[in-house]
Amino acid sequence: MFDSIGWGEIVVLALAALFIFGPERLPTLARDAAAGLKRVRAAITGVRAQVDESLGDELAGLRDLDLRRYHPRTFIREQLLADDDAPPVRRGSATGTPGLVAGAATGATAAGLVEPSRDVARPRDRATPPPFDVDAT
Numbered sequence: 001m002f003d004s005i006g007w008g009e010i011v012v013l014a015l016a017a018l019f020i021f022g023p024e025r026l027p028t029l030a031r032d033a034a035a036g037l038k039r040v041r042a043a044i045t046g047v048r049a050q051v052d053e054s055l056g057d058e059l060a061g062l063r064d065l066d067l068r069r070y071h072p073r074t075f076i077r078e079q080l081l082a083d084d085d086a087p088p089v090r091r092g093s094a095t096g097t098p099g100l101v102a103g104a105a106t107g108a109t110a111a112g113l114v115e116p117s118r119d120v121a122r123p124r125d126r127a128t129p130p131p132f133d134v135d136a137t
Contacts, residue, residue, distance in 0.1 A: 017029075
């Protein structure tokens, strides 16, 4: 938060505080600010302890959560390319491998992993034009 403030700006702020509040009130204001900062840190520590206590082991699972799985493009791609009969395979999980499309399979291997189907529509590259059907227009 304070990465953009350099030592020069801090010196200017200290001098401005000295002129605004005066040398008599400045030590008491600094002491009050330090005490307030300690109270804020103690409150944050208490909130962290409550979260750790209430979530327990589930908190570790939330920290390891891969939010890229829930990106709308990934979700739509998995839904469109998934085979309706095959159970979905999670990408990068302990039961699936990263290169497999979720649910698109022709059969299972000996380890229980599914292989990608050959007849699944592949996304086209930008150089090829989209298909055009004369009868549909």
